[in-house]
Amino acid sequence: MSELESRLRELPAFPAELPVLLESDLPDSPHELFLDWLEAAIAGGARQPHAMTMLTTRADGTPVGRTLIVKDIDADGYHFSTHRSSRKGQEIAANPRISFVFFWRETGRQVRITGNAVALSEEISQADWAGRPSYAGVPNEDWQRYALVPDEFEFMQAREDRQHTRIDYLLGEDGWSHSPVETPAG
Numbered sequence: 001m002s003e004l005e006s007r008l009r010e011l012p013a014f015p016a017e018l019p020v021l022l023e024s025d026l027p028d029s030p031h032e033l034f035l036d037w038l039e040a041a042i043a044g045g046a047r048q049p050h051a052m053t054m055l056t057t058r059a060d061g062t063p064v065g066r067t068l069i070v071k072d073i074d075a076d077g078y079h080f081s082t083h084r085s086s087r088k089g090q091e092i093a094a095n096p097r098i099s100f101v102f103f104w105r106e107t108g109r110q111v112r113i114t115g116n117a118v119a120l121s122e123e124i125s126q127a128d129w130a131g132r133p134s135y136a137g138v139p140n141e142d143w144q145r146y147a148l149v150p151d152e153f154e155f156m157q158a159r160e161d162r163q164h165t166r167i168d169y170l171l172g173e174d175g176w177s178h179s180p181v182e183t184p185a186g
């Protein structure tokens with residue numbers, strides 16, 4: 001084993017005290033569970049609990065991720081904003097299928113949300129631009145607020161024994177349904 005590998009193995013992993021995710025406690029709506037976990041991350045003092053990795057896909061199928069901030073969650077979906085001409089903006093224009101991955105270290109929780117990105121109105125986008133700390137009074141026509149409209153969630157709650165609990169929520173014709181993920185969790 002290399003010296004780096006042994007040092008990496010020694011690093012602390014999940015906290016000793018972890019919340020428990022029980023199937024019997026699951027809400028029908030994944031939004032409810034997501035908001036519950038987000039609120040817990042905020043209340044726990046996590047730094048940038050609203051930051052996540054957003055995955056897009058290049059034309060050749062290569063997945064690309066980068067960190068973004070979730071701006072709001074409402075009936076439109078999970079809001080984020082960026083420049084339309086950015087690489088991710090161009091990738092979304094070509095393929096709106098995207099994922100978000102949140103990781104809250106303090107509670108050993110990960111959530112992946114997958115769906116389609118839709119562009120929100122110019123009015124919403126410019127209000128978002130004007131609310132940025134660096135705003136200098138000039139609108140930015142390249143700025144775009146989007147909403148991820150989810151059709152799939154995976155919630156993972158880490159467990160000390162590494163048999164992490166994972167739950168998929170899928171949107172079907174009758175609404176959301178959930179089931180445990182049976183493939184290996186790590």
Ligand SMILES: Cc1cc2nc3c(=O)[nH]c(=O)nc-3n(C[C@H](O)[C@H](O)[C@H](O)COP(=O)(O)O)c2cc1C
Nearest residue numbers: 048051066067068069080081082083086087088089
């Ligand atoms: C904590 C954090 C939050 C960020 N939030 C945003 C964001 O909300 N919107 C954005 O366009 N870029 C944000 N960035 C920068 C992106 O990660 C990325 O570097 C940039 O948008 C260019 O990405 P692209 O070349 O894939 O388009 C953030 C970076 C970090 C580290």
